[in-house]
Amino acid sequence: MGTARHNLRVDGARLWSTLMETAAFGATPAGGINRLTLSPADGQVRNWFRDACEAAGLTVGTDELGTQFALRPGRDSTRPPVATGSHLDTQPTGGRFDGILGTLAGLEVVRTLNDAGLETEAPILIVNWTNEEGSRYAPATMASAAHVGTFTTADILARTDAEGVSVADALRTLDIVATEPTGSRAIGAFVELHIEQGPILEAEDKTIGVVEGGQGILWFDGTITGFESHAGTTPMPRRRDALLGLAEIALAVERIAHAHGPSAVGTLGEAVIGAPSRNVIPGRVRFTLDIRDPRAATLDAIDAELRTALAEIAGRRNLGFTLDLVWRQEPVPFDPGIVALIERGAESLGLPHRRMVSGASHDACNLALKVPTAMIFVPCKDGISHNEAESATQSDCTAGADLLLQTLVTLANAPVAAARG
């Protein structure tokens, strides 16, 4: 085997065909994917991924939360692997690229190195993190967070979905058996390729986003309690309508996010009436909030303003409320050395690029707390993501994978001190 060269390019058609082949697992009629974490469709794609990695000569391990690690040995097995990857789970109305591109691009990088008969000094590791999306189990990116020690494994295993099924039960149902403890897998550096999920690259005609960090996130679970009573007989002034309280809260979220604009964003994504009935005034509603901003101080300010607004609305309408912070992700900077390496790589490949901060959450944001980390973005059509219409071009996916290949090989062949940051 020779040592990896820099004129190497991935096979873009092969990468594309793996994206389209795996899109069959959980495919929706509208052309997207519904592959909630640890669902039967997720089980199918995990098996596909394990088999494809093993066929490429990789050794696949699984941690206690079901995260898959596929290792390609390096010349120096004492060096920690240079890792890449993302996630294969999707939103319920997800697309074919969010997470999937980064995971399958890792496989394509390895296949390209294999075809060329090239080895690297440090090993290369491809990771499929469990539950990046956070739609079945909160929080998002829970497995990578547990990997870096933000949560204990026991805490995450006990989390339940809306039907009361725990993560531990879901892993058992899919016959996922751990071969290593969570957090035990050595990782020397982490580079994740992902679609941008926003409109900036496309609008500026750039192929590559060089990601300097991720913004901060607050997730809240809340409830409003009023009083269920007859829709025909209860006069308007006597009502304690929980849904009307929630309607005001939704507008307060919009107002507060605008007040901290343009960077802050706020979303009331789930609103569930306790016992919905056409002729009963809603007495209980449950809701979720997702608030984001690149500055920690703004998150603090929004948190305080939200609590004041809820108290005022509930007091005026004679409603009860709860508001629990279930996740706080601090804004996280990526490793300046890897960010600069990606930027130089885009330059050398002749790819138009710009620096940016990620609006979405990613497993890389957790990894960055522990190891040198950065991300590469490619454009998606109309900036649309978390939607079945999500779309990216074969040529942009190929460009991103070429840059990923170059970045991983440079890191894996760098002198030990530089590689270990």
Ligand code: GLV
């Ligand atoms: C993950 O997809 C997120 O950014 O919420």
Ligand code: MN
């Ligand atoms: Mn993603």
Ligand code: MN
């Ligand atoms: Mn997503």
